[in-house]
Amino acid sequence: MSRPPWLADAARESPWSELSVVVAGIGVSGFAAADALVQLGARVTVVDEGDGDDQRERANILEILDATVRLGGGATAxxxxxxQLVVTSPGWRPTAPLLVAxxxxxxxxxxxxxxxxxLRDPATPWLALTGTNGKTTTLRMLTEMLRASGLxxxxxxNVGEPVVSAVMDPVGHDVLAVELSSFQLHWTHSLAVRSAAVLNIAPDHLDWHGSAGEYAAAKGRIYQGVETACVYNVADPATEQLVRDADVVEGARAIGFTLGIPAVGMVGVVDDVLVDRAFIAERQTSAAELGTVDDVQPAAPHNVANALAAAALARSVGVPPVAVRDGLHTFTPDPHRVATVATIDGVRYVDDSKATNPHAAAASLQAYESVVWIAGGLAKGAVFDELVIGARExxxxxxxxGADRHIIKEALGRHAPDVPVIELSGTDxxxxxxxxxxxxxxAHAGDTVLLAPACASMDMFANYARRGDAFAAAVHRHDGH
Structure with missing residues (x-):
């Protein structure tokens, strides 16, 4: 069956009833894609190797809607x-036989x-962001800023509802705030959003992408075709290079965010005040106040950077400074992200179990002057030398x-041999x-005991949240002694 000529420029109003589509995967995004395509009248077949209760429940719903579903071994062979078209779930690798075929x-x-x-409404602007760490926090800050302005x-x-569900919402939106992973970006072709941000780049998911270069290139797709603002991290030159490499709409601007004093065309910090020298007419000589460092909770340096990135995206669509500040006030951090559990005998205990890779742990460690660091788990091929060098003082x-604690121990031995190390082998x-x-x-009074594992949790815990909960419970038991 030939591919219809309209598919290259397909939009909501296209004749989808002419199309036979295979949806690869019946997880959250696959189900949403299949549901949308069925609504549009396409002939839909969904395939997934899984055959558990969740897959069967979704399959039953889709079959009622008149989709064909194939589950279990060999379904994707x-x-x-x-x-005529394949719509893949983001976790599927390009080497999957179905996608290769x-x-x-x-x-x-x-x-x-x-x-x-x-399928989007072209009148609704998209503000998109990605990065190795901080994506979800930044998206939630951005969402609060946009809501504070009345939008x-x-x-x-990557969190919240699938993007296809958001665009199919019959009520509609004034603006979409979209968090995208490298997997999701790999499978985009025509995406061209109003404004986009890459928060940071550090090696991750190399087993999926094949190399650090391919991983970074996937992240950089978010800047392609940007209309208004490409927001980048001044402290991470790789993000600025992705902006330079992108083909954007004429007139789109590169907007840096920095924890230092911002140059013209940036947002940054002056005397603990968050300021904008990018989106005001008088940016050559003055700055607009967006809030203070104390408005950011928690006010760890990497979280202030997240707030500035969110502010830049919000300001790019005309959100006023007061709404940036109000959005920061209404933002509540998710659990297990630099969350203070207790202070006992002058020692603060902080849960950053979400720091599941070295880049995230490094940012967490930089927030405290004197730390007893709890680390380890599944390293996922990561190395820790740069992390230890940056944190050893x-x-x-x-x-x-955890299972790969010896890898961190070896890095500490190479770069911080004078730091006392306690190695625990138990996993009960x-x-x-x-x-x-x-x-x-x-720990001594004034220190911080910081759970920032720099590793995944699955060797000892079901997920990072369970690990953080175990830490908090242990701290409270310790407090009760």
Whole structure:
């Protein structure tokens, strides 16, 4: 079956009933994509190797809607005959046999975000952001700023609802705030948003992308075709280079965010005041006040950077300074992100279990002057030398847990041999209690005991949230002694 000529420029009003589409994956985004395509009248086949309760429940709903669903072993082994388009879930690698078969046959492969872009209301601007760390916090800050200015906001993407669900919402939105992962961006082709930000770039998901260069290139797709503002991190030159490499609409501006005094065309900090020298007419000689560092909760340096990135995106669509400040006031941090659990005998205990890679842990460590660091877990191929070099002057001691603790121990031995290290081998239910007890014994009044593992949690815990909960519970038990 040939590909219809309209598909290259497909939009909401296109004749989708002429199209046979395969949706790869029946997770949250795959289900949303299939649901939208069925609503548009397309002939939809959904395939997934999984055959558990969640998959079957979604399959039942889609079959009621008249989609075809194939689950279980072999369901994705070959491309169904007559396929004209494949819409893939973001986690599917380009090497998956089904996707390779589509590419070899010249059949387009879109991600759910690409489908959403085709189905969007062109009158609704998209503000999109990505980065190795800080995406969700920044998106939630941005959403609060937009709401504080009176806009009807849809928050979607890597967190929240799928983007295709947001664009199919019959009520509609004044603006969409979209968080995108490198996986999602890999499968976009025509995405060209109003303004976009890359918060930071550090090696991650290399097993999926194949190299650090391919990972960064996927992130950089977010800048392609930007109309108004490409927001980049002054402290991370890789993000600025992605802006330089992007093909944008004439008149689009590069807007830096910095924890220092901003140059013209940037947002930054002057005497603990967040200021804008990018979106005001008098930017050559003055700045607009957006709030203060104390308006950011928590006011760790990397979180202030997140706030500035969010502010730049909000200001790019005309959000007034007062709404930036009000949005920061209404923002509530998600759990397990530099959250103070307790202060005991002058020692602060902080849960940053969400710091699941070295880049995130480094940002967390920079927020405190003297730290007893609890770290370890599954390294996922990461190395820790740069992290240790940057943090060693702040380390009172280190408590190591988890399967790959020896990798961090070796980095500490190379670069911080004078820092005391306590290595704990247990992985039972009381392992975190022993870690907290060991950290408490090493800490002095004025120190911070910081859980910033720099590793994934699945060797000991179901997820980073369970790990953070175990830390908080152990701290409270320690406080009760």
């Amino acid at each position: 070959e491309l169904p005959a007559g396929t 589509a590419a070899d046959a010249g059949i387009p492969v879109w991600g759910e975000v690409e489908l959403a872009w085709r 009807r906001v849809g928050a979607a993407g 702040r380390l009172r001691g280190v408590v190591l847990i 239910n009381m392992a975190m209690d022993r870690a907290v007890q060991a950290a408490a014994e090493a």
